[in-house]
Amino acid sequence: MARIPTLSFDRGTLIVHPPPKGKAWVDYATWDDRVEKFRIPAIYYRPFVEVLQAEQTNFVDNARAFETIELFASTDREPYPHQSEALAAWKQAGRRGVVVLPTAAGKTYLALLAMQATPRSTLIVVPTIDLMHQWYAQLLATFPHAEVGLLGGGSRDRTAILVATYDSAAIHAEALGNRFALLIFDECHHLPTDFNRVIAEYAIAPYRLGLSATPERTDGKHADLNTLIGKEVYRKTAEELAGKALANHEVVQIKVKLSEQERDRYNQLICDRNTFLKQSKISLGSLKGWQLFVQASARSAAGRRAMLAHREAKEIALGTDGKMRILSELLAQHYPERTLIFTADNATVYRISQEFLIPAITHQTPVKERHEVLTKFREGEYKALVASHVLNEGVDVPAAKVAIILSGTGSVREYVQRLGRVLRKGHGDKLALMYEVIAEDTSEERTSTRRRNAHRRDVALLRLPQPENPSEIVPIYGVGGNVTKRVADASVEWRSDNSEEVED
Template identity: 25%
Template sequence: MMTRQDSALRAADLLADYRSDRCDIVRDFYAPALAAATSYDRAVGYFSASVLAVLGHGLDAFAARGGTMRIVASPQLNAEDVEQIQAGYELRAVLEKAALRDIEQATEDPRAARGLGKLGLLVADGRLDIKLAYISSNDRIGIYHEKIGIFRDGHDLVAFKGSANETMPGLIGNFESIEVFRTWEPGDSPRAVRISQDFEDLWDNRTPLLRVVDFTAAARGVIQECAKRTAYLTEAELPMMDGAVITLPRPEASGRLVIPSELTVRDYQKQAVERWFANGGRGILRMATGTGKTLTALSAAAQLTRMLHNRGEPLLTLVIAPYQHLVDQWSKDVAWFGMQPVRAYESTASWYGRASSLLDALALGTAKGGVIVTTNTTFAADPLQGILARYRGRLLVIADECHNLGAKRLRDKLPTSAGYRLGLSATPERWFDDQGTSALTDYFGDVVFEMGIGDAIRAGALCRYTYTPVLVELDDEEAFLYAEVTERIARIIAAQGFSEDTDDDSPLGKLLRKRSNILGHARAKLPALRREITARREDWYQLLYCAEGRHPLAYDAGDVHEPTQLQQALSLVGMDLRMPAAPYTAETRRDQRQHLLRRFAAGRELQILLSMKCLDEGVDVPAARTAYLLASSSNPRQFIQRRGRVLRKAPGKEHADIVDFIVVPPNGASELQHETERRMVARELTRVTEFARLADNEARTLDILRPLRLRYGLLDT
């Protein structure tokens, strides 16, 4: 006599019915039944491979036990399919095309792709068959819409029927119910057996009104290719089902980076890659913002991957970027090059398992390559450092905005095992940090290729621009504070020299930032901004860079109620001038940032985007045509990056306009010594000279500034 222990399905304690208001149908029924079964038959109106991502480890255990699966489903026909059927096209060909379309669309969702990958393993072993069903009666073509299923374990069977389709919404999104019939329950057994027989009749094409045709051979190629691309992924490592879609690798990529056929690599990008290879796969590319550093680096990585692949050696590529939004941008480009990268940031649980599995696959030779894209912060933390420490294979490190990695807390973490190293930056030298700059070149190598903004404009990679300097004066209070802070800076430098890194929270660093903030927050800038924006009131695609924090005078006075410069500018633009505007700051949520950038690029919803530093590094806003530099430091990196933001090419954009607010001492100011005034003006003119040098209106710019240069003896600046 059969015991309860002999039947895995009996041990699963399945109930007689399940309903969405009382339980989780996937967790409480599908997963335990699949985990216990040795065969699964399913006839359903619509079947989506994405459901297999929900079933989780139940399917893994099912496959491991040698389980078999038979599926009968009805393809979703669109208007074109119906027209072709009515026009006399071969019915089977139309149905197969529609079903394949559904499968290929499913691969756009990484969880669905993982589900297809699991199906692929069953297909390869001959343990999965799929058939298509449709109504064929009296010249009528209709949809097969029945929903039945049968689980078997070699001893018992469990049959069920109900409202749920085998789709993601059908199982976890909709309100559904199913009835379950178990052969070991006397009242259930006849219905369970009858449902099982109905499926057998359907499978053998013995059901009146219905036609059933084989689909396994047609689907085999797509499903097995998806299995190859997702072999090292696990359910816990895939994104949550919140609607986010990640583009999966193209089939021809075969597990390694491949330059997309639709990508046109510019001559200067080819030259950069050639010089990097000529330097032994090490070096820094000093390329202006907007010249395609990312695509150049991935082209180099793809060529290196191919070279090593021909020698039978897999390559791990580690991309390190400063911020999460840059990781997301890199990941999209990596996917375009044929691989789905591991995005390592935020919670360790969201990426650690996948990264670890990738390294195992590389070590075992089951993966031909892999890419991890991470933030500076996650890169330096113990979990990722531990993974990298145990990797012994070929490693390429790509550092985006590599100047950031010169900071001591980061440069000491760079993996010495990396045989290939590529640094990317428009300005690789660190500001007031010779030691950090030397550490970068010691690790990555020297600059092997340089593409400045002037070269990029001449090559057509960036657009031309005009430059408008707007002179604004400090008021008496600001001039006095500036002189006072400058005197304190001079005393510290005289006593200890200028050796401290301004990144540190040192007395000198604080004073230098305070002096910079006095210029950035100069009160006369807001009235000047009103005049400039009013003159361009009808223009779209405008960026406005504001100073960070609060005015130093308000900060010293403890006035926390004075609006920030960004708040004042937003009020001016949005309230007074009635122009659609929005802030883009560190407080802006990541999903909201993408929404703002899309609205801005549309050119009909958001006229001005206001920011502080969030648009400095790596954010793509090619649609921007005008940039107001209400605040910009004397650090070349910052103002060069800000210029690059607005010089990116975009459809219909041939020219850009940069409006720069230059702070000068008040006329006849007695509080400032002449030499202090002169140095302040010289610092501002460093930026002006750089911007004017490449502008279309260089001569006009020099004419505007000539009186100021004469006044302070700075004609050579």
């Protein structure tokens, strides 16, 4: 009597032995001479199992170690329409895919809804320690009876619901790979790096959800999310949600003229830089061009002088005295509204903090001090707060009404993240304001224009049609030995039939 094939998990891969009947499964398998068995990448667990089931092949599934969990929410909160739509679209896609929503649009709550709809052991991956603890607190508040653990920052729990940083999850990817049925990737644009992608590749999880306000990457690797998580299934912009889930908002661009002395110096520096670029046949119109400039600046004295000229010109554009005057006027105009000020560098952060007596947060700010500053800002004791890049991602910033970007940003992601800091819907008819203050007729102005054009183009190209009548997922079953088993053991099984900025 022929033995029944057994599927087992082995450090981020699958081993099947003896070989099943049929041919379709061979597309996923490679013969391993070391163990004299067929090996399959863990990420192909779901399609491999579906192939066996489609061919009605009996097999024993010893690979999966995930489990059913009970999730009882402490509050009965009505989701926004876009959250319900996103959840339905994700279900319709087989509980795999990426959801793109602006900052403050409730991506965390959407993930909690997905967990309730898919009650299986779940791994949530986040980019920072701060964000890990925010998720942990939110999970405990929402599911007070659930066992929630942490992986990262000195913690190494083994729980059915685990929140981990990308770094820690990647380090332990081989051990985590078969323990979770649902993977949730917060800020999923961090996943497609050479280091982080193993979290998805070494996991057998049949259900995957990616969350981001701006999944697009300058290196083009966001295309890998289609394989690592699933295709984009839902997208809404801040403009589409304004007045509904988000506050109505207005973006105002203010152009500042350089002083005569600043203009003369700026023009001379740009001329010096461009002379070197022309001689070296380098164009800064692309990421590759910038990389060539950096390489050339390290090979000669002329290159170093050109790079220094470039950086000094940029400092003039970013830190012109005219911006400080505009900042003073805006702060006076909107006092006592809570205001966030963003700059491109820490030197300007400290200058503003000193001149305007405004608390500052940078990557150098100790955790306890940062927590105290944010708490006082939330409570209204501090009316304004200045930071560079540290508040873009991974920090729960209290709601503000006014944001002032004191230097144009070329990154669509950074722009959307900063806008999101003032879009939380407050009491009454809140109108959020974001000012972008840029130096006129400088590379900063061209960088800002390029970002706005790229943002409009990406939205036009990437918006997807949503399903009109999303249906529930049809359960399917696998067979192990003489005992019929569900692949993930409940009524939420998958279908078997459908299955950054360039310097200018």
